[in-house]
Amino acid sequence: MSVFNRSYREYKGEIKGRFFRIWSIATQTFRVQFSGKKIIFLLILCNLPVISFTLMLIFSAIFFPAFVREFFLGGLGGVDATMYTIINFSFNPGLIFLPIVFICALNSGTIANDKKNNSLALYFSRPITRIDYAIGKALSVYMVSSFVTFVPWFVFLVTFNLLEGVSGLAIKTVIMTYLSTFASGFLIVFFMGSIVLYFSSISKQSVLGGILSILVLFLPSLVASLIAEFIEADWIQYFSIALIIVAAVFLIFGSPSTSMFGMNFFESTLSGGVAITLMITIGIIFLLMTINRLYREEVS
């Protein structure tokens, strides 16, 4: 017979390492930022190009006779060209505002809300450094952002492969497509996410952070288009977010021929290398600025 003590219990067990802690912050923040009823609506809206392509594939597989389907899919090109086309559709200068608004709106509260609710005092009294905290938050931002980039793209790729089947020779192309899709998705996410993360850390107001990051992503394109009226030069195009993204993706996909029905729509004229370097550099700069900002933060 025993009487068990229900009150306070001591803990002598295992203490997990640094990555576990960072991952805890990341997943927790992701869950909070990525919740709510409007998310589904936003997700569908922002992924409209991918969704419609996927649905087209499925419907053509169900309803159309084989030769129509052959013609249709053949018109799109191979798996890599199709994927590239979809990315182009999602991130063309006319539609790019959708993913940008999605990423900025959903992530603008990542650090701002913590500042508003004084959570930093709770986090920083724990055994983590401020870099750990920043990385955790950054991971959360990247996870949220991936839902308008490579997550839906993978869904499309899987559907495509299931319906088309993969023949022995094409396996290399298929694997390369998956890798390229992930690489271009992550590049976009890292670039935009870092910017949003920084603006989220500058004030207590998540709305302010959101608006500022949207402005920063859009203003250069606007300025560029204004300048382009007067000066004609190729480098002006590097100011446009949409154009450098397309250039980077074009290089990552190994310059696929996207002659759809004989016409070449999506060939990028910009240097992909410059575009990729630009995006990575800006991403890293903003990430470092966030960390710097957090180190100067006074915790009350």
Place this chain on the structure above:
Amino acid sequence: MKEYFIETYDLNKWYKEVMALNKITVKIDRGIVGLLGPNGAGKSTFLNIATAQLRQSSGEIYVEGSEVWNNPEILKRFGFCPEQEILFEWMTGRKFVRELAQISGLSREAANKAAVEAIKLVGLTEAMDRAIKGYSKGMRQRIKIAQAIVHDPEILFLDEPLQSTDPLVRRELVQLIQKLGRDFGKNILISSHILHEVERITNKILLIYSGRAIAQGSISEIRELMDKIPFTIRIKTPDRKRLATILLDYDFVLNVAPDIENFEYINIRTNNSNAFYKLIQELAVESKVKILEMATLDAGLEAIFDYLTKRK
């Protein structure tokens, strides 16, 4: 008819379906009165109704015998010290008090003079020409009191004047409030949620709990009224055994126990404090039982509050 400081009859206040005050009927004597209760019990609502900043939903309230709503005559005699920390940050202390004195109807010169005097009374003369934004918490509280007393009101309402001040400042404020009440004969209503602070200033209280008045009067009288709850009395005596044996013979002594921590003391529980204290004095004088110290343990404000709120 005796004129009370504050009289209320069935005072109610509703904010839509939220009940802030519920049928408060009290008659409060003049002097310094503590308005006590937990956060959100309705203290601020009561103060705001008493100072005519809010109108009661129903019921009547009289301050010094006259209704307050729409009665500028009585409002002139009020001084109010709000809870908010936000003041006119850019003004100097003197200017702040002077402007408010002018709003109260004093002429410019009179206002200036009154402001300097009020500031002197609260002990801020040195700092009065500095901007308020450089003031510490204690100084802010004092400048707020200064603006409340600048037009020499007879009635003062202080909303949480001791909120988040350190012990040094608190002691000064307590002394200031006592001075205003005793030496200047003002009637003062102080709200607070920290009981022992108010216990030090005054023993007249009005206890509000979830919108209802649960006790009013002087602390010791309130405790007397609650005679169903036994008193615990702690006595220090060298004749412990003898006293205990004698006491156990009386039926109003419920329990006699040595103190756990200090064996020079015994704790006695009784349900009739009156008879008990009479008996103790008798024993001390007639039977020569030596009694060194004597104190009622659960007669304080906290004990009273505890009893009154737990039973409901």
Place this chain on the structure above:
Amino acid sequence: MDAISFKMNAGANALLGPNGAGKSTLIKILLSYLKADQGEAQLLGHDIFKEGMLIRQKVGYMPEHFAIIPGVNAVKQVSLLGRISGLPKEEAMQRAHETLQYVGLNEARYRKVKEFSTGMLQRLKLAQTLVNDPELIILDEPTNGLDPNGRIDMIELVKEISKEHGINLIVSSHLLPDIEATCEFATIINKGAVVAQGKISELTYQETRSVEKKNMKVEIRGDLERFLAALQTKGIPFQLFENTILVQYSDEEISTVLLKLAYENDIQIRTMVPSEAILEDVFVHRIADMNNKNGLPTKETKIEVSK
């Protein structure tokens, strides 16, 4: 904050001082929120500048102001903070439930933290400090903003934590009665220097001794005027505060004299205790002394909290 050096004992410690004395700054330095300009400090035997992580592993901190993690319920918040302290996922969740039950938030565990009242938030903050089973908890104004019942509960909890579970405490508060109820030792700082330090009982004892005249606090029921007149005719010096009479005395016989006097005049003596100094007296006097003296501060920063 100026140079400061002191050592704190293991056990329940109070860190006291007027507003702006540097209490919060000191706590922030101990938790490495802030960097000290120079000097050295040890907490639980670890150097705070080199082993900050290790210290925060063993320390729980309850911040003074409103602090929550937005968008989650109480259990998730506490278990997240547990995981950040390195507890494995399941263990963190279990301990979150246990500590929330322990601080009395059993029913509110699954509610959003945003809806919590001040008292509940205070308990939640206490629960999150306990979740990683710390060796030391630092409580900043734990009873601030609580109503009377909440205050008593909080004091009981803090007492139990330090007494029964042997967790060291550093409490900073303006409500000195709460400190007297929870802590054994006190360190009073002012303007970045230690004003007084030691066992609270010893500090108050010294303070009582330092007052030359002994006073007996007497409260009576009955005709006050008559009792005072009787005192006067007996030639006993006294002062009157509100309803309390302070009677000066030199030997213990005074109690018999007073009782007899009351008995003869048909008055009841309700309270009769020698007036003793409380922590507040120590606090006020020591700081007033220091403000008058304005002594030179020492050169080096040395803070040590030994286990």
